[in-house]
Amino acid sequence: MSAEDLPEPAPADDIIQWLTAPMSGDLHAQTEALAQHLDTLHEPGISRAQFHRCIELFYSRALQLSGNVRDALRGAQLPLSTEWQTSSARLTASLLQIAEGFGQVLAEAGRTALRTRGRLNETASARALRLLFEYYIISCQAGREPELLIWRRAHELYELSHSENDSAPEESSPAETSLFNYKRLLALGTLDPHSLSAGELDWSAEFITRTCGLLNLQDTAPEPLDSTWYWIDLLKGAEPQACARRAPPELTRLLFFSSLPLARRASELLSRHEGGRKTPELERSERLPGVHPASLLSNLRQRWHAAPKREYPRRAQSYRIEACVGLAGIWQLLRRGSEAAPLSSWEVVNESPGGYAIMLVRGAGPGLSAGAAVALRRTAEEVWSICVVRWLRSEGPDQIEMGLQIVSHGAAPVQVGFRNGDVRRAPMVDALVLPVLPVLRQHQAVLAPAGTYTSRRFSLVSDVDRLYVAQGRLLSLDMQTASIELFQFEIDPYPL
Numbered sequence: 001m002s003a004e005d006l007p008e009p010a011p012a013d014d015i016i017q018w019l020t021a022p023m024s025g026d027l028h029a030q031t032e033a034l035a036q037h038l039d040t041l042h043e044p045g046i047s048r049a050q051f052h053r054c055i056e057l058f059y060s061r062a063l064q065l066s067g068n069v070r071d072a073l074r075g076a077q078l079p080l081s082t083e084w085q086t087s088s089a090r091l092t093a094s095l096l097q098i099a100e101g102f103g104q105v106l107a108e109a110g111r112t113a114l115r116t117r118g119r120l121n122e123t124a125s126a127r128a129l130r131l132l133f134e135y136y137i138i139s140c141q142a143g144r145e146p147e148l149l150i151w152r153r154a155h156e157l158y159e160l161s162h163s164e165n166d167s168a169p170e171e172s173s174p175a176e177t178s179l180f181n182y183k184r185l186l187a188l189g190t191l192d193p194h195s196l197s198a199g200e201l202d203w204s205a206e207f208i209t210r211t212c213g214l215l216n217l218q219d220t221a222p223e224p225l226d227s228t229w230y231w232i233d234l235l236k237g238a239e240p241q242a243c244a245r246r247a248p249p250e251l252t253r254l255l256f257f258s259s260l261p262l263a264r265r266a267s268e269l270l271s272r273h274e275g276g277r278k279t280p281e282l283e284r285s286e287r288l289p290g291v292h293p294a295s296l297l298s299n300l301r302q303r304w305h306a307a308p309k310r311e312y313p314r315r316a317q318s319y320r321i322e323a324c325v326g327l328a329g330i331w332q333l334l335r336r337g338s339e340a341a342p343l344s345s346w347e348v349v350n351e352s353p354g355g356y357a358i359m360l361v362r363g364a365g366p367g368l369s370a371g372a373a374v375a376l377r378r379t380a381e382e383v384w385s386i387c388v389v390r391w392l393r394s395e396g397p398d399q400i401e402m403g404l405q406i407v408s409h410g411a412a413p414v415q416v417g418f419r420n421g422d423v424r425r426a427p428m429v430d431a432l433v434l435p436v437l438p439v440l441r442q443h444q445a446v447l448a449p450a451g452t453y454t455s456r457r458f459s460l461v462s463d464v465d466r467l468y469v470a471q472g473r474l475l476s477l478d479m480q481t482a483s484i485e486l487f488q489f490e491i492d493p494y495p496l
Helices: 013-018 026-041 048-073 084-110 114-141 149-161 178-189 198-214 260-276 294-305 327-336
Strands: 228-234 255-259 317-323 342-351 353-361 374-376 385-396 397-410 412-418 429-434 445-450 457-462 468-480 484-491
Touching: 013 026, 013 048, 026 048, 026 327, 048 084, 048 114, 048 198, 084 114, 084 149, 114 149, 114 178, 114 198, 149 178, 149 397, 178 198, 198 260, 198 294, 228 468, 260 294, 317 327, 317 468, 327 374, 327 412, 327 445, 353 385, 397 429, 397 445, 412 445
Parallel strands: none
Antiparallel strands: 228 255, 317 342, 317 374, 342 353, 353 397, 374 385, 385 397, 412 429, 412 457, 429 445, 445 484, 457 468, 468 484
């Protein structure tokens, strides 16, 4: 028999061959291949038995690929390159498509025996919920807003998995149950993911995976309804809503949960860390560049203890500003003028006494991440306002929107160096001195690159108008992100 006479392989055979082959290291090619094979899976020639087998294999491959993409995005800044924008969008669409595939499995489970149906409801729901969790993380790492439809689907999956009396098989681990994966997604929804860098979001997701089992769901409103409680409308596609920001509606089906168990677990780890005891969970890792676990967990604990509320009303605006992104660029700008640092044009969308929301108008999209420093002004006669990026969204290489928190009006470029142990001369780094701002702080502050602060005392040098050398004493560390540190200080009258 000649090669021409051999029957062509069935579509399912090609899919299974690809899914069972080792995965290559080219993540962009892998995400494209995953999407193409998923399209093939829905062709008419695929039997239902083949579909069920393939969707399980797609689940395993998608989880492996998601983990690799999350690793690759940990140190990424926004906007992503066009290649990564395309790959991340293709992967998240595939994750949703595979989750919907499990939905088809669940729809067909009604024709099976009761015990088999219960097991299918649990297993398929758990895997679909896990895929929604991965979809949420990667969408936010890429700067996109997750689609609200995932919440409606998550609520449906949770209810379906609990509609039968059968429970999960005894040999299942907690991470394989629908309840665990639903709690994990809800806990992720309590964060403000766009206020975290890609690495911080990934670390937070790992912490939530270890602790979300502490959450308890209930269908009755608690008494009292304090700032740690969230509610979920099972009939609408919406993320968890903080009771502190929005009261739960009446005459609808709700679930409630408190983030207090997460805050308590965070407090336990931070107390151990601050007491000098070894805390592996809070050790810095090369896998997560720019992430300071202790500072990040402290911020998460604060959020879980009391969901933040808007302090000032926002006013819609529409006027142009120029901005300089990044602490290094701002330092050059204040020291040598606007010719020494790249500036970009932005439009103010809304503003409040505490900050702005701005959108990129013109200029090369700078490398940005939540927590970065930004200087902006409306006219050349104004002083530069120094801000920190509170949240960041990017739907494409030329589409950036960010929320800014004002930390100072004006700043002075200086150099600072901290003493560490027996080292008498620490390396000097470029930083900014911020003036007193009564609403925020009663002392001067230093805005420095992340990782600068190592002890209570530091040297400060300024030579803008004349040479000035002093020793500073740190009073409080007010802010620490993946990019910057902001701490109040006073000049030490008794330098060592």
